[in-house]
Amino acid sequence: MEREQVFITVIGMDRKGIVASVSSYLYEQNINIVDINQRIMTDGYFVMTMLADIAEADISMEQLHNGLEETGKRMNMKIQVQHENIFKMMHRI
Amino acid sequence: MTFTVEEVYETASMISEQNLDIRAATLGVNLKDCIDNDFEIFRKNVYERIVFHGRRLIRAAETVERKYGVPIVNKRIAVTPVSLIMETHVDREKFLDMARTLDQAAMDADIDFVGGFGAMVQKGMTRSERMLIDALPDVLSQTGRICAFLNVGSNVSGLNLDAVNLLGGMLHETAAKSRDSVGCSRFVVFVNAPEDNPFMAGAFHGVGEGDAALNIGISGPGVVKSVVEKNTAGDLTHLSETIKKTVFKITRSGELIGREMAGLLEIGFGIVDISLASTTAAGDSVAGVIEVFGIEKVGAHGSTMALALLMNAVKKGGAMASGNIGGLSGTFIPVSEDAGMIDAVQCGALGIDKLEALTAVCSVGLDMIAVPGDTPYHIINGIIADELSIGIVNNKTTGVRIIPAIGKQAGEILEFGGLLGRVPVMKVNPYSAKAFLGRGGRLPAPVTSLRN
Structure with missing residues (x-):
């Protein structure tokens, strides 16, 4: 099946269990994680980006958005999910 | 294709921190083929056209909004300049009825504004165009979602001062008839008006456009x-x-x-x-x-x-x-x-x-x-x-x-x-x-x- 990839961006203060919480949520929805990166940005925020393949996901994009927002709230982090096409358009010519 | 954390963060924070959004997704819709000698049929055609396109527009916007996480703040419809489609129905009451029809259609489709209640009068005015201007104070004060425009000049025609001279009085009357003068906020007068402008109050679907076009x-x-x-x-x-x-x-x-x-x-x-x-x-x-x-x-x-x-x-x-x-x-x-x-x-x-x-x-x-x-x-x-x-x-x-x-x-x-x-x-x-x-x-x- 063709891949359909989204970027999940987690922004907030660093703490234990961020990767575990997000990745276990994704696992429950049958979403495969393709890549993970994390960094402390110059403005002091902890940022983790996950590239995930939602082609075989059991839930819709809207449900994923809502689910991740909930997951984020529990950790006091902001989580956004966006289809990778927007990054291709903005950052690659 | 890979992206750095910085690139992903830059895009994400543009939306979450810096208010990046799609300000307007405006669907231009041709109404010329809605015209009918029977005014009631004409109104029905216009109503159905707006509601049909409006509902589809809202659905499409919601889908894309979710996919990219970018808010699409305003979903709007722009129509063929109304003075043009009313040329064979030059009657003040009919202009008001058409405005109410567009307003009702917008409300029923959950569209916040319908643009195009206007006229191109850069060189002269037809009876219909003159009547539209006369009806504007009532149209703008009695409806909530109609946006009106006039194009009163262009590089090639110059500026139609006779049309401009009607506006001070028209705006005063509009302001006096509306709560907090707000009716005037839905009227813009242009020169060289673009036919594909997505922003209200001046959006309309130009005569050089096709049946429908989406402008962002x-x-x-x-x-x-x-x-x-x-x-x-x-x-x-x-x-x-x-x-x-x-x-x-x-x-x-x-x-x-x-x-x-x-x-x-x-x-x-x-x-x-x-x-x-x-x-x-x-x-x-x-x-x-x-x-x-x-x-x-x-x-x-x-x-x-x-x-x-x-x-x-x-x-x-x-x-x-x-x-x-x-x-x-x-x-x-x-x-x-x-x-x-x-x-x-x-x-x-x-x-x-x-x-x-x-x-x-x-x-x-x-x-x-x-x-x-x-x-x-x-x-x-x-x-x-x-x-x-x-x-x-x-x-x-x-x-x-x-x-x-x-x-x-x-x-x-x-x-x-x-x-x-x-x-x-x-x-x-x-x-x-x-x-x-x-x-x-x-x-x-x-x-x-x-x-x-």
Whole structure:
């Protein structure tokens, strides 16, 4: 099946269990994680980006958005999910 | 294809922190084929057309919004200029009925504004066009979602002063009939009006367009402000390059979203309008961008040059990002929706004269300015004529959205609430050009109209 990839961006203060919480949520929805990166940005925020393949996901994009927002709230982090096409358009010519 | 954390974070924070959004997804819809000799059938055709397209537009916007996490703030419909489709039904009551039909259709489709209740009168007026102008005070005060426009001049036709001379009285009547003069906020008078502008109040579906086209207005003064704040050092070329790169990225997102929405709607993608448009949200202010350049308050001497630089960089960045740049693609400096502009007026840094000068480099004109309610008609006409002459002579679109604030004097505040915010009432020059404007006729087109 063709891949359909989204970027999940987690922004907030660093703490234990961020990767575990997000990745276990994704696992429950049958979403495969393709890549993970994390960094402390110059403005002091902890940022983790996950590239995930939602082609075989059991839930819709809207449900994923809502689910991740909930997951984020529990950790006091902001989580956004966006289809990778927007990054291709903005950052690659 | 991989992206760095910095790249992903940059895009994500543009939306979550800097108010990047699609300001307007405006679907232009042809109504010419709705015309029928039987006015009731004609109305029914128009109603059904608007509701059908409106509902589809909302659904498509929701899908794309979710996919990219970019809010699409306003979903709107622009129609064929109404004076044109009413040519065989020239009757005041019918104009009001058509306005109510469009208003009801917008409400039923959950569309916040329908644009196009207007006319192209750059050279002369038909009976229908004249009747439309006469009906505007009732249309604008009795409906909530109708936006009206007039195009009263162009590079090739000059400026139709006879049409301008009708507007002071029309605006006064509109203001007097509406709550808080708000009806006037849904009327804009243009020269060189673009036929594919996605922004209200001036959006309409031009006669050169097809059956339907989706036009996208992006935004993002907050994004530009943020990047300028991070680049306080460097000369003007550096500043310009920084803005260009950012606007390129913003415009790319608009291009992507427009194409996808047009694909879902199975219609042609029209244009991306790269105008920077402020909102009442904190930090989302064009005046704020100018001020982080190093200008104490917008309106200070130096502001025109700053705006010229901003405009130039926005156009160059946007032009590289999309092959479909159109609409107004200027920088909006409305006095009502932009907290920085309101501050500048209130502290005395910005008056109508300087605002007019600013519009010479940025388009889109004198937008959402309030003047005292007792301003004589001919002074309002003079303000409009001056602004529109700038557009004619400089080969560009300019417009005026002016509100006589009934019962208010200069220095007071007119409160609209919501999207329109509040607007300080500005002082006008009390001296008169009545005799000059009273001559009527047309301002001849500039020599550039003789290029053929």
